[in-house]
Amino acid sequence: MDPLLLAALVGISTTLVLFSGIPVGIGLLVISVGFIMVFDGVGSLPLLPEILFGKLDSFEVLAIPMFILMGAVVASSRAGGDLYSALDRWLTRVPGGLVISNLGACAIFSALSGSSPATCAAIGKMGIPAMRERGFPDTVAAGSIAAGGTLGILIPPSVTMIIYGISTETSIGRLFLAGLMPGLMLTAMFMAWSIYSTWRQGHAGTALASVSYSWKEKFEILPRILPFLVIIAAVLFALYGGVATPSETAGVGALFCLLTAVVVYRMWQPTKLWHILRDTTRESVMILLIIGAAGLFSYMLSSLYITQSIAHWISDLDVNRWVLMGFINVFLLISGFFLPPVAVILMSAPILLPVIVSAGFDPYWFAVILTINMEIGLITPPVGLNLYVINGIAPDIRLQTILKGAMPYVACMIVAIVILCIFPDIATWLPNAMIGGGR
Template sequence: MDPLSLGGLVALFTVVILFSGIPVAVGLLMVATGFLYVFDGPRSLQALPELFYGDLNSFALLSIPMFIIMGAAISSTRAGPDLYEALERWLTRVPGGLLVSNLGACALFAAMSGSSPATCAAIGKMGIPEMRKRGYPDEVAAGSIAAGGTLGILIPPSVTMIVYGIATETSIGRLFLAGVLPGLLLVGLFIAWAIFDTWRRGAAGVALSGITYSWREKFEILPRVIPFILIIAGVLYALYGGIATPSETAAVGALLCIVVAIVVYRMTQPAALWAVLRDSTRESVMILFIIGAAGVFSFMLSSLFVTQSIAAWIADLEVNRWVLMAVINLFLLVAGFFLPPVAVILMSAPILLPIIVTAGFDPYWFAVIVTINMEIGLITPPVGLNLYVINGIAPDINLKKILIGSMPFVLCMVLAIVILSAFPSIVTWLPDVLMGPEQ
């Protein structure tokens, strides 16, 4: 069987296995070992344990559990509700201000926690009931939080960017910087749509419910959220100032987040600290297991010459590079509908990166495009993790309404991809200025 036909067969079996409900890592291992055994003989399986371990034997991977602990420590406190309340107090007199407050709170909390589901849960528990009470339609209240939560995988520090960096052997520091301006662009587009939609509905005063806050009330809540923001700023400064590596800054950031949670939010119960470490360990092991399995899967594709044949086939198409990028975007979008971001990146990035570099695209720009596609996948069925998180928070709002409310924000993400394609320097300018052009 020729490699291209074999690649199609691998894709078919992979989809069937993953759709069966088997965990992603287990499914990838099953497909990889099965095809190696059938098409390369049983001797090829001898190297699999070493391959699996080799993909995990990287000091850079230490940053993943550390950043996850940071997010878990923040999520276990009232930082999310406090952040939401702080913005609501400052923006309560702005037309559509409550909706803007929710989106701003989602962006800031996502930057602090790096987790989309945690952002939806933390902000949604207070934001959705408050918006409904103020007269916002159910689909707007739920859809805005679902979309705002997706920002957690783009705005640094981002576990998704770390995974991309490890999978493609690109600089994690540059990837973090590359995500800053696109993240702010997405926040701006989300807020612009929120203000326009509020005006369009003739509800410019929907947030002006008569509630006012004194300057004292506006300032008194800030000390509860500023420490976390300062920690994130400090982590980024240490990383980009050349003071420490990503793994070292993540470790210090995790420790500081736990200290702030204990000091500011009185999280002194051993059970609460144990829950943070337990949940962080569970999520970290899941991601690392997928990384190891994806390494074995990539070895299988390479050993059977599937990767090389696909790259050569695409190179021989001689199509316009933007047509090629449109096809890749469509593939990523569809893959994101069905698989979690980490799995899509680990499976596709090593194959796609040589192709897009050959076509003249910047690998860091491509990382942002991939991540935005993964964000869309978080709020679109059938997986659409954020949709189900919001439905769990507000079970009386059905999934159809949540999906309808999130669709305008999906269009904002598509618009962001178009803008970044027209002006790629939005991605590359900050890394080049702070770290110098990559050689």
């Protein structure tokens, strides 16, 4: 069978299986084993366990459960509420300061947890009622938290970036550096829109007049959040300063987060520690299963000459490279509407990377573009995980209202992609300056 026709058959079959509701990892295993048996014969089956576990036999993979443990510890404590309260007290006199507080807390908390849903849940539980109480419309209250939660997959340390690095065999340290400046830029864009939106709708005065905090109240909360901020700074220093590998840094960061939660928030009860370890194991196993299954899926595509044929077909297209990038962005955007970021990255990145490199694009810059596309998918239907998290926190706010509030932030992300296309150095300058060129 023609490889391109076979590629279409694989694509249709994968779409149908994943839309059936079966878990992503299991679905990829079913598709991979099925096509290998049909086209390569049962003689190839003994190789499959070795390929699956070989994909997980990497020291870099250890960073994933460690960063997830780090995030689970933070998510299980009152760190999110304290981050929100601290920023609210310090920014209460700024027009739109309450919305900015929520976005700032989302950015910091996401850097600690690396999880968009956890960020939405932790910050939203306090932020949404507070904004509604002070007169902000539901669109602003819900939309800002839903969008702020997406920052967790771009701002380092990011589990999504680790997965991209593993699937494409690129440097995780460089990926973290590449995502730092765009993550801060996107956070600034979100805050700028919030200030403008608050001023335009006439809520700035309400925010300014509603609450006032003394200097004592502003300073008394800082000791509870400073340890976590120090851990973030230490993790980033260890990563970018060449002190330790991402896996080593993740392990030490998880340990210190756990110790901080025990000391600051008195989380030494066995039940609470068990819940943290249980949640970490559950999420880690899910992601590792997807990684192993995606490795088998990539092997199937390569053994059937599908990957090579698609890359050759795309490279033979007589189109401008930016037109090609536009089509790739549309593909990623649509994929993100229906599939979680981990699945999209593991299935598409190994195929797209050779095409991206041959077209003259930087693979680390592309990782940032891909991640922002995945961020958009988190706040757009039909999947839109963050939308449902917010709806679970505030069930009286309709999904349509949450989506309406999130749409301006989607526009900010699209503008950010355009800016990064015009000025790619925003993503590439820092890793090139600190580590040097190359993969």
